[in-house]
Amino acid sequence: MIPAGIGEKTVDLRKQSLRQHALWRGKIEISPRVEVDGREMLSLAYTPGVAEPCLAIAQDAEKSFDLTRRWNTVPVITDGSAVLGLGDIGPEAGMPVMEGKCVLFKQFGGVDAFPLCIRSKDPEEIVRTIELLAGSFGGINLEDISAPRCFEIERRLKRDLDIPVFHDDQHGTAVVIAAALINARRLLSKRTCKVVINGAGAAGIAVAKFLLRLGMAEPILCDRGGILCEGDGALNEAQREMAGVTNRGRMRGDLADALRGADVLIGLSGPDCVTEEMVASMAKDPIVFACANPTPEISYERAKAAGAAVVGTGSSEKPNQINNVLVFPGIFRGALDVRAAEINFEMMRAAAEAIAACVPDGALSAEHILPMAWEKSAHEAVAAAVSKAARDSGVAKR
Secondary structure (H helix, E strand, C coil): CCCCCHHHHHHHHHHHHHHHHHHHCCCCCCCCCCCCCCHHHHHHHCCCCCHHHHHHHHHCHHHHHHHCHHHHEEEEEECCCCCCCCCCCCHHHHHHHHHHHHHHHHHHHCCEEEEEECCCCCHHHHHHHHHHHHHHCCCEEECCCCCCHHHHHHHHHHHHCCCCEEEHHHHHHHHHHHHHHHHHHHHHCCCCCCEEEECCCHHHHHHHHHHHHHCCCCCEEEECCEECCCCCCCCCHHHHHHHCCCCCCCCCCCHHHHHCCCCEEEECCCCCCCCHHHHHCCCCCCEEEECCCCCCCCCHHHHHHCCCCEEEECCCCCCCECCHHHCHHHHHHHHHHCCCCCCCHHHHHHHHHHHHHCCCCCCCECCECCCCCCCHHHHHHHHHHHHHHHHHCCCCCC
Protein backbone atom coordinates (compact mmCIF):
# COMPACT_ATOMS: atom_id res chain seq x y z
CA MET A 1 0.00 0.00 0.00
CA ILE A 2 1.25 3.52 -0.85
CA PRO A 3 1.58 5.61 2.32
CA ALA A 4 -1.12 8.21 2.95
CA GLY A 5 -0.28 11.63 1.59
CA ILE A 6 2.05 10.51 -1.23
CA GLY A 7 -0.56 10.92 -3.96
CA GLU A 8 -1.75 14.25 -2.56
CA LYS A 9 1.83 15.51 -2.39
CA THR A 10 2.40 14.65 -6.06
CA VAL A 11 -0.80 16.42 -7.12
CA ASP A 12 0.17 19.51 -5.09
CA LEU A 13 3.63 19.52 -6.68
CA ARG A 14 2.12 19.43 -10.17
CA LYS A 15 -0.27 22.28 -9.38
CA GLN A 16 2.56 24.33 -7.91
CA SER A 17 4.69 23.66 -10.98
CA LEU A 18 1.90 24.91 -13.25
CA ARG A 19 1.64 28.11 -11.20
CA GLN A 20 5.40 28.60 -11.28
CA HIS A 21 5.58 28.12 -15.05
CA ALA A 22 2.92 30.79 -15.47
CA LEU A 23 5.05 33.15 -13.34
CA TRP A 24 8.37 32.26 -15.01
CA ARG A 25 7.01 32.44 -18.59
CA GLY A 26 10.01 30.40 -19.67
CA LYS A 27 12.99 28.93 -17.80
CA ILE A 28 15.80 30.23 -20.02
CA GLU A 29 16.77 33.54 -21.62
CA ILE A 30 19.64 34.96 -23.68
CA SER A 31 22.19 37.03 -21.80
CA PRO A 32 24.91 38.93 -23.74
CA ARG A 33 28.58 38.26 -23.01
CA VAL A 34 29.56 41.66 -24.37
CA GLU A 35 28.44 45.04 -23.06
CA VAL A 36 27.86 47.43 -25.95
CA ASP A 37 28.30 50.71 -24.08
CA GLY A 38 29.69 53.01 -26.74
CA ARG A 39 30.86 53.56 -30.31
CA GLU A 40 34.00 51.41 -30.05
CA MET A 41 32.26 48.36 -28.61
CA LEU A 42 29.46 48.67 -31.15
CA SER A 43 32.05 48.73 -33.94
CA LEU A 44 33.90 45.71 -32.50
CA ALA A 45 30.90 43.52 -31.69
CA TYR A 46 28.96 44.48 -34.80
CA THR A 47 29.66 46.45 -37.94
CA PRO A 48 32.23 47.24 -39.27
CA GLY A 49 34.60 45.19 -37.10
CA VAL A 50 32.55 41.98 -37.22
CA ALA A 51 33.44 41.59 -40.88
CA GLU A 52 36.90 40.32 -39.95
CA PRO A 53 35.80 37.19 -38.02
CA CYS A 54 33.19 36.57 -40.72
CA LEU A 55 35.88 36.53 -43.41
CA ALA A 56 38.11 34.29 -41.25
CA ILE A 57 35.29 31.75 -40.87
CA ALA A 58 34.51 31.98 -44.59
CA GLN A 59 38.08 30.85 -45.23
CA ASP A 60 37.94 28.08 -42.59
CA ALA A 61 34.59 27.02 -41.09
CA GLU A 62 36.41 25.35 -38.17
CA LYS A 63 37.23 28.83 -36.88
CA SER A 64 33.55 29.19 -35.98
CA PHE A 65 34.43 27.17 -32.88
CA ASP A 66 37.03 29.79 -31.86
CA LEU A 67 35.36 33.03 -32.94
CA THR A 68 31.72 32.37 -31.95
CA ARG A 69 29.82 30.66 -29.15
CA ARG A 70 29.31 27.59 -31.34
CA TRP A 71 31.86 25.63 -29.30
CA ASN A 72 29.59 25.68 -26.24
CA THR A 73 26.14 25.52 -27.84
CA VAL A 74 23.81 22.50 -28.03
CA PRO A 75 20.18 22.24 -29.17
CA VAL A 76 17.75 20.02 -27.27
CA ILE A 77 15.71 18.66 -30.18
CA THR A 78 12.37 16.85 -30.03
CA ASP A 79 9.35 16.16 -32.18
CA GLY A 80 7.19 15.79 -29.07
CA SER A 81 6.36 12.16 -29.78
CA ALA A 82 7.58 10.53 -26.54
CA VAL A 83 7.71 13.23 -23.88
CA LEU A 84 8.73 12.22 -20.36
CA GLY A 85 6.14 9.55 -19.68
CA LEU A 86 3.39 11.64 -21.29
CA GLY A 87 3.64 10.13 -24.76
CA ASP A 88 2.90 11.85 -28.07
CA ILE A 89 1.80 15.30 -26.89
CA GLY A 90 3.34 17.34 -29.70
CA PRO A 91 6.30 19.70 -30.03
CA GLU A 92 4.78 22.76 -28.33
CA ALA A 93 3.64 20.69 -25.35
CA GLY A 94 7.15 19.27 -25.07
CA MET A 95 8.69 22.73 -24.74
CA PRO A 96 8.56 22.91 -20.89
CA VAL A 97 10.57 19.68 -20.71
CA MET A 98 13.11 20.88 -23.28
CA GLU A 99 13.48 24.21 -21.46
CA GLY A 100 14.02 22.33 -18.21
CA LYS A 101 16.71 20.25 -19.87
CA CYS A 102 18.41 23.44 -21.06
CA VAL A 103 18.46 24.76 -17.48
CA LEU A 104 20.18 21.57 -16.33
CA PHE A 105 22.72 21.76 -19.16
CA LYS A 106 23.71 25.25 -18.01
CA GLN A 107 23.43 24.67 -14.27
CA PHE A 108 25.49 21.49 -14.12
CA GLY A 109 27.63 21.61 -17.25
CA GLY A 110 27.98 25.27 -18.17
CA VAL A 111 26.61 24.37 -21.62
CA ASP A 112 24.41 26.86 -23.51
CA ALA A 113 21.42 24.81 -24.65
CA PHE A 114 18.34 25.83 -26.62
CA PRO A 115 15.03 23.99 -27.15
CA LEU A 116 14.16 23.16 -30.76
CA CYS A 117 10.76 21.52 -31.12
CA ILE A 118 10.13 20.30 -34.67
CA ARG A 119 6.62 20.04 -36.14
CA SER A 120 7.25 16.79 -37.98
CA LYS A 121 7.44 13.07 -37.24
CA ASP A 122 9.01 12.32 -40.61
CA PRO A 123 12.58 11.07 -40.08
CA GLU A 124 13.62 12.56 -43.42
CA GLU A 125 12.39 16.02 -42.44
CA ILE A 126 13.85 15.81 -38.95
CA VAL A 127 17.27 14.69 -40.18
CA ARG A 128 17.34 17.32 -42.91
CA THR A 129 16.31 20.07 -40.48
CA ILE A 130 19.06 19.17 -38.04
CA GLU A 131 21.67 18.87 -40.78
CA LEU A 132 20.79 22.34 -42.06
CA LEU A 133 21.17 23.82 -38.56
CA ALA A 134 24.23 21.84 -37.47
CA GLY A 135 26.71 24.59 -38.38
CA SER A 136 25.36 26.66 -35.49
CA PHE A 137 26.10 24.09 -32.79
CA GLY A 138 28.94 22.20 -31.12
CA GLY A 139 26.85 19.08 -30.54
CA ILE A 140 23.32 17.72 -30.94
CA ASN A 141 21.12 16.37 -28.12
CA LEU A 142 18.08 14.39 -29.30
CA GLU A 143 15.25 14.10 -26.84
CA ASP A 144 11.87 12.39 -26.48
CA ILE A 145 11.61 11.00 -30.02
CA SER A 146 9.67 7.74 -30.15
CA ALA A 147 11.10 4.38 -31.19
CA PRO A 148 11.86 2.99 -33.66
CA ARG A 149 12.22 6.28 -35.61
CA CYS A 150 14.74 7.60 -33.09
CA PHE A 151 17.22 4.86 -34.04
CA GLU A 152 17.22 5.83 -37.72
CA ILE A 153 17.43 9.57 -36.96
CA GLU A 154 20.38 9.11 -34.62
CA ARG A 155 22.18 6.69 -36.93
CA ARG A 156 21.98 9.00 -39.92
CA LEU A 157 23.02 12.09 -38.00
CA LYS A 158 26.01 10.31 -36.44
CA ARG A 159 27.04 9.16 -39.90
CA ASP A 160 26.67 12.54 -41.61
CA LEU A 161 27.72 15.13 -38.98
CA ASP A 162 31.19 15.88 -37.62
CA ILE A 163 29.92 16.97 -34.19
CA PRO A 164 28.68 14.77 -31.31
CA VAL A 165 25.12 13.43 -31.61
CA PHE A 166 23.62 12.02 -28.43
CA HIS A 167 20.11 10.63 -27.91
CA ASP A 168 19.74 11.09 -24.17
CA ASP A 169 16.71 8.81 -23.82
CA GLN A 170 18.91 5.99 -25.08
CA HIS A 171 22.45 6.67 -24.02
CA GLY A 172 22.00 8.90 -21.00
CA THR A 173 19.67 6.27 -19.57
CA ALA A 174 22.15 3.50 -20.37
CA VAL A 175 25.01 5.30 -18.63
CA VAL A 176 23.15 6.12 -15.40
CA ILE A 177 21.62 2.62 -15.20
CA ALA A 178 25.09 1.11 -15.64
CA ALA A 179 26.50 3.35 -12.89
CA ALA A 180 23.69 2.37 -10.53
CA LEU A 181 24.18 -1.32 -11.33
CA ILE A 182 27.95 -1.10 -10.79
CA ASN A 183 27.40 0.18 -7.26
CA ALA A 184 24.44 -2.05 -6.39
CA ARG A 185 26.48 -5.09 -7.39
CA ARG A 186 29.47 -3.78 -5.45
CA LEU A 187 27.31 -3.33 -2.37
CA LEU A 188 25.75 -6.80 -2.59
CA SER A 189 28.85 -8.59 -3.94
CA LYS A 190 26.88 -9.89 -6.94
CA ARG A 191 29.49 -10.96 -9.48
CA THR A 192 27.14 -12.43 -12.04
CA CYS A 193 23.61 -11.25 -12.61
CA LYS A 194 20.53 -12.35 -14.44
CA VAL A 195 19.12 -9.03 -15.63
CA VAL A 196 15.58 -8.49 -16.90
CA ILE A 197 14.74 -5.24 -18.72
CA ASN A 198 11.05 -4.43 -18.96
CA GLY A 199 10.50 -2.06 -21.87
CA ALA A 200 11.94 -2.72 -25.32
CA GLY A 201 11.78 0.81 -26.68
CA ALA A 202 14.61 3.29 -27.16
CA ALA A 203 15.83 3.25 -23.55
CA GLY A 204 15.46 -0.48 -22.94
CA ILE A 205 17.29 -1.44 -26.11
CA ALA A 206 20.10 1.05 -25.47
CA VAL A 207 20.55 -0.20 -21.89
CA ALA A 208 20.67 -3.81 -23.10
CA LYS A 209 23.30 -2.98 -25.73
CA PHE A 210 25.42 -1.02 -23.26
CA LEU A 211 25.35 -3.73 -20.58
CA LEU A 212 26.29 -6.31 -23.21
CA ARG A 213 29.28 -4.24 -24.38
CA LEU A 214 30.36 -3.65 -20.79
CA GLY A 215 30.21 -7.41 -20.20
CA MET A 216 28.03 -6.82 -17.12
CA ALA A 217 25.10 -9.01 -18.15
CA GLU A 218 23.28 -10.84 -20.92
CA PRO A 219 19.86 -9.31 -20.32
CA ILE A 220 16.43 -10.61 -21.14
CA LEU A 221 14.17 -7.97 -22.71
CA CYS A 222 10.39 -7.83 -22.25
CA ASP A 223 7.72 -5.64 -23.77
CA ARG A 224 3.92 -5.65 -23.73
CA GLY A 225 3.89 -8.87 -25.74
CA GLY A 226 6.17 -10.67 -23.30
CA ILE A 227 9.77 -11.86 -23.51
CA LEU A 228 11.62 -10.93 -26.71
CA CYS A 229 12.59 -14.16 -28.41
CA GLU A 230 14.33 -14.83 -31.70
CA GLY A 231 11.86 -15.80 -34.38
CA ASP A 232 8.95 -13.75 -33.05
CA GLY A 233 7.35 -12.16 -36.11
CA ALA A 234 5.62 -9.45 -34.05
CA LEU A 235 8.89 -7.65 -33.21
CA ASN A 236 10.03 -4.48 -34.97
CA GLU A 237 13.44 -4.31 -36.64
CA ALA A 238 15.28 -2.98 -33.58
CA GLN A 239 13.67 -5.59 -31.33
CA ARG A 240 14.50 -8.40 -33.78
CA GLU A 241 18.14 -7.33 -33.65
CA MET A 242 18.12 -7.50 -29.85
CA ALA A 243 16.32 -10.85 -29.81
CA GLY A 244 19.26 -12.19 -31.79
CA VAL A 245 21.82 -11.28 -29.11
CA THR A 246 19.79 -11.63 -25.88
CA ASN A 247 17.72 -14.45 -24.36
CA ARG A 248 20.00 -17.11 -25.80
CA GLY A 249 18.04 -19.74 -23.92
CA ARG A 250 14.95 -18.71 -25.93
CA MET A 251 12.77 -18.35 -22.87
CA ARG A 252 9.16 -17.52 -23.65
CA GLY A 253 6.42 -16.10 -21.50
CA ASP A 254 5.57 -12.82 -19.82
CA LEU A 255 7.37 -10.52 -17.39
CA ALA A 256 6.43 -12.67 -14.40
CA ASP A 257 8.09 -15.67 -16.08
CA ALA A 258 11.23 -13.69 -16.86
CA LEU A 259 11.59 -12.40 -13.30
CA ARG A 260 11.59 -15.78 -11.55
CA GLY A 261 15.11 -16.20 -10.18
CA ALA A 262 16.34 -12.92 -11.70
CA ASP A 263 18.87 -10.80 -9.81
CA VAL A 264 18.00 -7.45 -11.39
CA LEU A 265 14.87 -5.79 -12.76
CA ILE A 266 15.37 -2.66 -14.84
CA GLY A 267 12.01 -1.05 -15.51
CA LEU A 268 11.83 1.32 -18.47
CA SER A 269 8.18 0.81 -19.31
CA GLY A 270 5.02 2.04 -17.62
CA PRO A 271 3.27 2.47 -14.28
CA ASP A 272 2.33 -0.29 -11.84
CA CYS A 273 3.12 -3.25 -14.11
CA VAL A 274 5.27 -5.07 -11.52
CA THR A 275 3.67 -6.73 -8.51
CA GLU A 276 5.11 -7.57 -5.11
CA GLU A 277 4.71 -11.26 -6.02
CA MET A 278 6.99 -10.75 -9.02
CA VAL A 279 9.67 -9.16 -6.87
CA ALA A 280 9.33 -11.90 -4.25
CA SER A 281 9.94 -14.50 -6.98
CA MET A 282 13.34 -13.03 -7.84
CA ALA A 283 16.68 -14.28 -6.54
CA LYS A 284 17.94 -13.52 -3.03
CA ASP A 285 18.60 -9.80 -2.42
CA PRO A 286 17.22 -8.60 -5.75
CA ILE A 287 17.95 -5.20 -7.28
CA VAL A 288 14.95 -3.27 -8.61
CA PHE A 289 15.31 -0.14 -10.73
CA ALA A 290 11.75 1.02 -11.45
CA CYS A 291 12.41 4.04 -13.64
CA ALA A 292 9.08 4.79 -15.34
CA ASN A 293 8.00 8.41 -14.93
CA PRO A 294 6.02 9.92 -13.38
CA THR A 295 4.72 6.65 -11.83
CA PRO A 296 7.19 3.73 -11.51
CA GLU A 297 6.57 0.11 -12.39
CA ILE A 298 6.41 -0.59 -8.66
CA SER A 299 6.71 1.90 -5.83
CA TYR A 300 9.84 2.10 -3.71
CA GLU A 301 7.86 1.02 -0.63
CA ARG A 302 6.21 -1.99 -2.28
CA ALA A 303 9.46 -3.22 -3.81
CA LYS A 304 11.23 -3.02 -0.44
CA ALA A 305 8.32 -4.74 1.27
CA ALA A 306 8.56 -7.58 -1.25
CA GLY A 307 12.21 -8.17 -0.38
CA ALA A 308 14.24 -6.01 -2.77
CA ALA A 309 17.66 -5.27 -1.30
CA VAL A 310 18.28 -2.16 -3.42
CA VAL A 311 15.57 -0.08 -5.06
CA GLY A 312 15.97 2.89 -7.37
CA THR A 313 13.30 4.99 -9.06
CA GLY A 314 13.13 8.17 -11.09
CA SER A 315 11.79 10.15 -8.14
CA SER A 316 13.82 12.79 -6.34
CA GLU A 317 11.64 12.13 -3.27
CA LYS A 318 13.00 8.58 -2.81
CA PRO A 319 16.49 7.17 -2.24
CA ASN A 320 18.56 6.27 -5.29
CA GLN A 321 17.07 8.59 -7.89
CA ILE A 322 18.13 7.22 -11.27
CA ASN A 323 18.15 10.31 -13.44
CA ASN A 324 19.86 11.18 -16.72
CA VAL A 325 20.77 14.57 -15.30
CA LEU A 326 23.82 12.83 -13.81
CA VAL A 327 24.96 12.12 -17.37
CA PHE A 328 24.19 14.61 -20.10
CA PRO A 329 25.64 17.87 -18.65
CA GLY A 330 29.00 16.28 -17.89
CA ILE A 331 29.18 14.14 -21.00
CA PHE A 332 28.59 17.16 -23.26
CA ARG A 333 30.91 19.36 -21.18
CA GLY A 334 33.68 16.82 -21.61
CA ALA A 335 33.00 16.32 -25.32
CA LEU A 336 32.80 20.05 -26.10
CA ASP A 337 35.96 20.87 -24.16
CA VAL A 338 38.08 18.66 -26.43
CA ARG A 339 36.04 19.23 -29.61
CA ALA A 340 35.15 15.53 -29.81
CA ALA A 341 33.84 14.40 -33.19
CA GLU A 342 31.44 11.97 -31.50
CA ILE A 343 30.37 10.53 -28.17
CA ASN A 344 31.56 6.93 -28.37
CA PHE A 345 31.34 3.83 -26.21
CA GLU A 346 34.62 4.60 -24.43
CA MET A 347 33.32 8.02 -23.37
CA MET A 348 30.05 6.55 -22.15
CA ARG A 349 31.85 3.85 -20.18
CA ALA A 350 34.10 6.49 -18.61
CA ALA A 351 31.00 8.49 -17.63
CA ALA A 352 29.34 5.48 -15.98
CA GLU A 353 32.48 4.59 -14.04
CA ALA A 354 32.99 8.21 -12.96
CA ILE A 355 29.42 8.45 -11.63
CA ALA A 356 29.79 5.18 -9.73
CA ALA A 357 33.12 6.29 -8.26
CA CYS A 358 31.46 9.39 -6.77
CA VAL A 359 30.04 7.10 -4.06
CA PRO A 360 33.05 5.70 -2.16
CA ASP A 361 32.91 2.45 -0.23
CA GLY A 362 32.38 4.22 3.08
CA ALA A 363 29.30 6.04 1.80
CA LEU A 364 27.79 3.19 -0.21
CA SER A 365 24.54 1.78 1.18
CA ALA A 366 21.21 0.37 0.04
CA GLU A 367 19.84 3.94 0.17
CA HIS A 368 22.86 5.58 -1.48
CA ILE A 369 24.19 4.00 -4.68
CA LEU A 370 24.38 7.19 -6.77
CA PRO A 371 25.46 10.76 -6.12
CA MET A 372 22.70 13.35 -5.88
CA ALA A 373 21.77 14.99 -9.19
CA TRP A 374 22.66 18.44 -7.84
CA GLU A 375 26.19 17.49 -6.69
CA LYS A 376 28.40 19.61 -8.93
CA SER A 377 31.45 17.51 -8.17
CA ALA A 378 29.77 14.54 -9.86
CA HIS A 379 29.24 16.47 -13.08
CA GLU A 380 32.82 17.72 -12.98
CA ALA A 381 34.07 14.15 -12.54
CA VAL A 382 32.03 12.99 -15.54
CA ALA A 383 33.32 15.84 -17.71
CA ALA A 384 36.96 15.12 -16.83
CA ALA A 385 36.58 11.38 -17.43
CA VAL A 386 34.81 11.93 -20.76
CA SER A 387 37.43 14.38 -22.02
CA LYS A 388 40.20 11.91 -21.18
CA ALA A 389 38.34 9.03 -22.85
CA ALA A 390 37.81 11.14 -25.97
CA ARG A 391 41.53 11.87 -26.20
CA ASP A 392 42.50 8.26 -25.45
CA SER A 393 40.09 6.92 -28.08
CA GLY A 394 41.25 9.36 -30.76
CA VAL A 395 38.06 11.37 -31.34
CA ALA A 396 39.24 14.62 -29.67
CA LYS A 397 40.23 17.44 -32.02
CA ARG A 398 42.05 19.49 -29.39
